[in-house]
Structures are given as structure tokens and as C-alpha cells.
Amino acid sequence: MTIEEGRHVVLLGTSGSGKSLLLEMLAGFVRQDQGSVLVNGRSIDGLAAHQRPLAFVFQKPALFPHLSVYDNIAFPLQLRKHSKPVIRQKVEELAERFKLENLLNAKPARLSGGEAQRVSLARALTTEPKLMLLDEPLSSLDVPLRNELRHYLSELNNQGMTMLHVTHDFEEAIRFADRAAVLLDGKLIQNDTPEMLIKQPRHTYVAQLTGNRNFFKAILGGSKADEIRKARVENIDFNLYSGSDAGEGIVVIDAESIILHKEAAASSAQNCFKGTIASITPLGRGAEIEINTGITLVAHITKASLTAMNLEPGQNVFVSFKASAIRFLEL
């Protein structure tokens, strides 16, 4: 995996997927059994943790409890033997940037979670790192405090800091990331923009991660030579494009691409089905609609459309979507 300078890359996965371990290997806390870590093309495998130009921000703030906020931030500068006036200047600069001026004399025990993470960020920046490694920096914070910290992280990235940000929350990826890489059981299964992860998941796990609920066991027919293929889910046939061999697999349908009609309409969509509305659930600024067509499909529509079409559970509707809205994943 390559991280380009100035990018904010999100590493997604659940607990146990290895994402935190990967960060620890990059930082040099753990030695890898195989492979290399390269910075600007040169291997840093031989460098101990204290020699690497990568800054690590932990999930729970790792402030030194016996030192004040000032001394915490000054610590790396003191290690590098900067003079007292220089240290003072740098610490005050960072304190201003992260709104910590009033807290400089406080001990970490007195800080809130958000304040402590800001101190961690400020402290990490004193080393002028090439890359920041963020291990779920927001997850230990209460939800209202997260926005504040997100703002600081975005700002840092906008100013050119390269970041590798580990999280289990796909929404963080959408907010921040230029690219998102997905780890499952220690393997990198997809590395793409967040949009592509939603639209073209290469694995059911990615589909689940992005919140897509439209995936079904299917049997793909036809051959690679056919332009349009058929996939059978229970007793329903879908039309789709696929380069896979015929056989068992999973079809994934993009919920945003499913269109609802009150009446059957001729359209260019290759897939049209009649169904009954099973449920309507408000979701964000719209609604999630479950339609029973023999199997349950989930569509997302806006609030406006919902009221305009006057949809209610129990009603008959028609759903349609293009062949390109379906992905077939081999098992």
C-alpha cells in the first residue's frame, strides 16, 4: 500500500482486523515478520521506534501524567536539546493553535478527553513528522467533542500533513479521506476512494462496512463472452455485467441506484420488478424503504420524494435499476 504525501488515508476494519497492529509496525513498536516499511523510497526497518519520523496519536491520550501540559509538549523539544527560549516559543505557538493557552500549567488528570487529545496532537507536531499515524483518535471522545477534533485534523491535513487514520467507522472515512483502505483478517481487500467503496465493493465485508444491505446469494449464469449475464437469486433473475465465471456468488445492489415507480414504466433499466412496500424508516435526510419483491430490496429515497409519491407500507410499487448497479462477487 502506498500513501502519497499530503493525503489523508483512512484504514478501515473491525477489531481484530489488524489495523492497529499495522500502525504499530509502521511506528516501530512491533517488528513485522515480513515486508518492509519505506519512507520516500528508503527502508526504515532498521530504525528503532525512537528514530522513526512518524508521529503516533493513540486512541486514549498518552499524556505523561507526572508532567504539566507545557512539559508534555516541551518533552520532545527537550530531548532534542533545544534552548529554553526556543522551546517556550514553540510550545506557546502550538498552544495558541490548539487553544491550550489556559491549560499549560494543568496536569493531564484535569483535562477533558478532547483537551487531552489536542495536547497529544500539539505534542506530536513538535517532532515535525513526515506522517501522522492516528489510531482511532476520536473513538474515546464523547460524540459532541468529536467535531471539534475533526476540525483540527482536517486543518492539519489541509496544511499539508500526511495522515494515516485508522477507524472502524465508515462515516469518518467519508468525511475525511481521499482514499480508504479496508483490512479484513490482516489482508488488504480494497483500497479506493470512499465513493468507489460504496459503489463497487469488491467484497461483501466492504459492502457491509459501507452500510449496504442489498446483498444476496446468487448463481451466475452465462459465460464471460456474454455482454449481459443473468444471476438467479431464489427465483428472481437479475441482469448484470460480470467478467466472472458462472457459478455461486453474491450479488450486491447499490441502494442509491434503485428507483421506485408507482406504475410500471418503460425505461432503459434492465431490471424491473413489482413489489410491496414492507417498511419505511426515516434515515438521515430521507428514508430507507424495504420492498418485498420475493426478496427484500432496500432503497434510499429523499424526504421530498417520499411525500410527493405518498408512499405507505403495503402499497404496490415497481422498482427498477440498471445492470450496472449490480456487482457480482465470487465466493
Added chain:
Amino acid sequence: MKPYSNRNTFHLIFVFAGSLFLLFVFAPMAGLMFSTPASKLFQTIQDVQVSNSIGLTLGISAIATVFSSIFVVPFAWYMVRLGGRFKHIISGLIDLPMMIPHAAAGIALLGIVNRESALGRIATEVGIDFVDRPLGIAVAMAFVSVPYLYNAAYQSFSAIPRRIELAAANLGATPVTVFRKISLPIAKRGLLNGFVMMFARGISEFGAVIIIAYHPFTTPVLIFDRFNAFGLKEAQAVSALFVIISLAVFVLIRYLSKPLQDDRN
């Protein structure tokens, strides 16, 4: 009229048993204190042999503690952070001297430091003797009390969250710097507690010390000697004096460990 409820009986049994227990612990001590009038205590402390032995006992244990800590504290830190698979076996081994009978510990030590042993012969060449020497006493005290220091140090370093030391390394601190500037200061209270426990254990040691060195007299050995030579009354005076001093040490331990608990919570 209310029948006699079970709860009251239960409560009474506990109060009765508790009182017996406290009496068991407290009565011998109280008896010892009351056995010796203040005038006799003053007389005893002026006895040169007694005051010398108290000074010797406290001094040797203190020196043994300080010297041991120079190696044991960094070693405990190393075990916590980098000990790998063997650290539990090693912890168990280190506890051994604490668990075996003290006289047996003394014999074990004597086996390797006596003049005829390999170590003993080398030591004699250099002019060092263990048997019947303060150095031997120091070794005996350290042998039975070092586990307290090691365990206290190990626990104190274990209590430091790993990410704090990793953060220090990530910010540029070498392992030695992490130990000096982060681990030691944070573990300070627990380490101090360990020092006091090792010191207290050392001053009270009898079995291992008397095997290595009957002379010069540490106070526990002196008490034994006086009891044999002069009887209970004489032994009581020295014992009372020494118990007062030991109690002062234990009060110090309690006082120092209380802030440790408050800090943690």
C-alpha cells in the same frame, strides 16, 4: 414479643470471633510493652551492645536495600517491558527465597559463600569474607527480602499504561531515557513502598542471618542471645525497644502507601 432473629446471632458471633482474633494479635505486643518500664527502656538503649546492634541492623538493611535496588529496579522494568515468555517463570523463581524456611535459606547461602566454596575461595583471595561479617549479614538480609522489592517494582512498572512509554519512544526517547524520565517518576511511590518493605523485612530477619553470621549481633540475634544467657526479662527489654522501632517503620509504610492508593483512584 419479637423472637430472637438470626441476624443478631450472626452479628454476635462475628463480633466475638473478631475480638478473639484482635486479642490474639494485640495481647502479646501489649504485654511486651507493659513488661518493661520506661526507665528500663532508657537503660537498655544506653547499653552499648544493644545500641550498636540496632544501628548495625538498620544500617546493613538500608545499605543492602540501596545496593540491591540499583540492579533490581531496572531489571524489574526490563522484565515488564521486554520479559517475553519467561517473565512469569522468573517471577516465580524470584519469590522462592521468600517462601522457604529462613534457616534453610541461610544454609543455602552458607553453602555458596563459605570459605571452602568456589565463590568463597575467590573472595578470600581478594580479602572478602562473608561468614561472621557484616557483608554476610547484608547478603542474608538481601536474599530473603529482595522479592518484596522486585514485586513492588514489577507491579509499579506494570501499572504504567504501555501507550505512555510507547508515546515517549515515538517522540524520540531512547529506552534508557524512557526509563529515567517517564517510568521512574511515574512509579516513584510504588518503588518507595518497595524499598521500605525490603528494609523492614531485612531488619527483622533472624534465621538466615544467624546461620551466616552469629556475630556481629543484629538485634534479632541479640534478643535470642540475651534470652539464652539472661532469661526472659532481659530479652523483653531489648525486644520492646526493637518492636517500637519496627512499628515506627511500619507506620511509615502505611503512611507512604496511602497517597499511592489515592493517586490511583
